[in-house]
Amino acid sequence: MTLDYLTTVVLLGTSLLGGVAGVVGAFAVLRRRALVGDVLAHAALPGLCLAFLFLGAMQFAGLLAGALLSGLAGLGVISLLCRGTRTKEDAALGIVLSTFFGVGIVLLSVVQQRATGAQAGLTSYIFGQAGLMVRHDVYLIAAVSAAALTAVTLLYKELKLLSFDPDFARAQGWPTLPLDFGLMGVLALVTVIGLPAVGVVLMAAMLILPGATARFWTDRLGRLLPLAGLVGAGSAAAATLISAGALEAWIGSDRLAAGGATANLPTGPLIVLCGTAVLLFSVLFSPRRGLIAAAARAARFRWRTGLENLLSSMYELSEPRPAAAPEVPLGAIFQRRAWQPWQARLLLWWASRRGLIEQRDGAARLTEHGAECAARVVRAHRLWEAFLVRGVDIAPDHVHRDADAIEHVLPPEIVEHLEAELAGTPQAPGRPKE
């Protein structure tokens, strides 16, 4: 598919916007100020309308200046509310956001009554209309992006310190207040230039989603910021293409009902949806922080614990002569643990496959390798019990469950240490008899 000129302009504009909003917004997320962008966007509406009333025409730069001023005024009111009264910050954010937005809507209807024909463009600021973007808008977005990215790059070290530990930064002599204001100012600027395309209501998502997404993939700020930028730009670009009908061109329009089903869907909401899709993917599939990886880790641990419990149960049942590896009836093993039959069968099957046990009709015996593993677990268990009783003065009938939990995770050096420490005391458990 080839892109026509208008689509190319919009694509450039939204991608740039998504990228810069992602980078600047990531700092807001890390600084725990994620909602500030939302307040800025909503609080910009009255300024937008006032600028329109006074300037009389759709003068882009003037409108943006009005939006910027009223957004920052909103932040100022929050700060006054928090310091001057006992209002808490979350309440202050909510109050300012809704009040300013309410005033904005009222002013909007005033503007509409003075119909000049141009106010239609103003309403589009609420939900955004990326399709109206022209070449000049893209220049403005590019200029703001360049300035914002340069500032973030140059002040990377300072912003990193400010975001991580503002008190330390201040003690070291950095002007944290001006830096903070600067960061908020850049955030406000990016928010305001995004309003025509994405709208007051959804702008926050462009600021928050990419940073939150990137956090799932990296533990380094130096990688998180570019990644947030890429995610933001990518979501915006994908949304613009979908809205321009690229999906039809790709899938073949006849497959979608009534052809052109996605063309002319609004770009702003699509950007948010694309961003949310990437976030959802990250929440599920991120290798270290993802839900699936976490569930897999938990399952692996439970599995290992089950296996070790099986081995240690067999070991205990074959005492006092575990080294001879006598056969143990399966019934006796199951009795020691509250296992479901299918769990037990699965564990037995796996243990045989790994060569830890040998099974023969209704009974099983530990192999040499299995006996070694079992001895290690049993030793950790008994040492821990002895330690709790003698070292920590816990009643002997209380220690079994604690030891059962810790026997699977006690590192070898602690086991050695416990052994050395308990060696001198009477009835030291020592190594299980070989």
Added chain:
Amino acid sequence: MTAPPLEIHDMTVAYHRKPVLWDIDLTVPEGKLVGIVGPNGAGKSTLLKAVLGLIPVASGRVTFYGEPYARQRRRVGYVPQRESVDWDFPVTVSDVVMMGTYGQLGWLRRPGAKQRATARRCLEQVGMPELADRQIRQLSGGQQQRVFLARALAQDARIYFMDEPFSGVDAATEAAILGLLQTLRERGRTVLVVHHDLLTVRHYFDHVILLNMRLIAAGPTEATFTDENLQKTYGGRLTVLDEAAEAVRRGEFER
């Protein structure tokens, strides 16, 4: 004679107009380990934050080596309370330690090979060089505390302020911190430590500052850390001070 590392003259600190420290006069001598001791709510951390300019001082004067803090920042190192930051922040151990060098680096300059070497050296001093590339979330509480100490070492200061470095750390970290404090003293540094464990005060510190909303006593541990002074610090809290502070706050609201 050169000016002392820290001199506080008639300092009063207030939170929301409610005074929490009254009329503190204090001179800290060079090259000593100084413990700041007092009950909860006595204003120990407040004292630290006030002299470092992190919270405003209602009245009084603070000087470092005879000059205001703004002119002596390079000579001052700070270890905040461990709980004061988000340990899930996306930085590595060596990133955090390098932050200590930012003050000397100044605006715009990025940390380079020299700063990385400093970070490595400081991490070695706190006994965890192998953890340099770890994300800070993966550290134990004691290791986090040692990262903060390493960052302060990277500041290469002459006077250090540490807010409860011994709080909630394991025995190995406690020993490491103590060893470090002694090394700093050998190098002629002055260290002020907010401390809460009365049993170890005598063993750890040369000097002690006893605090409970006002200065109870300050001086060499032997002469100052006495039963009588402890009684004054911990026993019979001056309810009048509490009530007066409360009255100041109320008056402010009713006005």
